[in-house]
Amino acid sequence: MIEWLTGTTLGKCIVTFFVSMLPIGELRLGLPYGVLLGLPKALVLPVAIVGNMVPVPFIIVYIRKIFAWLRLHWAKLDGFITKLEKRGEGKGELVEKYGTWGLLLLVAIPLPGTGAWTGSLVAALLNLKLRRAVPVIFVGVVIAALIMTALTIGFTQFF
Numbered sequence: 001m002i003e004w005l006t007g008t009t010l011g012k013c014i015v016t017f018f019v020s021m022l023p024i025g026e027l028r029l030g031l032p033y034g035v036l037l038g039l040p041k042a043l044v045l046p047v048a049i050v051g052n053m054v055p056v057p058f059i060i061v062y063i064r065k066i067f068a069w070l071r072l073h074w075a076k077l078d079g080f081i082t083k084l085e086k087r088g089e090g091k092g093e094l095v096e097k098y099g100t101w102g103l104l105l106l107v108a109i110p111l112p113g114t115g116a117w118t119g120s121l122v123a124a125l126l127n128l129k130l131r132r133a134v135p136v137i138f139v140g141v142v143i144a145a146l147i148m149t150a151l152t153i154g155f156t157q158f159f
Contacts (some may be wrong), residue, residue, distance in 0.1 A: 012042050056138075103137065
């Protein structure tokens with residue numbers, strides 16, 4: 001199974017897709033991983049973008065309900081959830097100050113603590129509508145993907 005996932009183009013796309021879906025690393029990790037697996041850059045870019053975007057609408061719509069359910073059933077997670085909410089609210093100040101441009105910047109700059117997951121959490125905490133938040137997050141993900149592609153190509157050519 002592992003050999004298939006890293007030895008075929010479809011397998012490499014699947015791995016890249018799922019790595020790009022994960023929080024924290026997102027496409028900042030998925031895109032370079034796909035390139036290192038040997039996927040063509042023209043293929044790795046859309047796979048990483050789509051993988052990164054899949055959780056976005058679910059986070060925006062359901063994260064508050066998930067947090068409430070977790071607090072109800074696993075009280076020990078309350079501190080962690082509160083920390084996530086405070087972090088999201090802190091990042092939300094950028095969005096409140098600059099509107100959709102702030103959300104775009106929050107998602108587009110490929111640094112720790114930014115990205116589609118953070119942007120989606122902020123959008124949920126600010127009660128932004130899907131039709132307003134998702135396109136902005138998508139554009140931010142595309143910008144982040146282009147930046148990461150340039151950095152990955154530069155890094156791989158350097159070494």
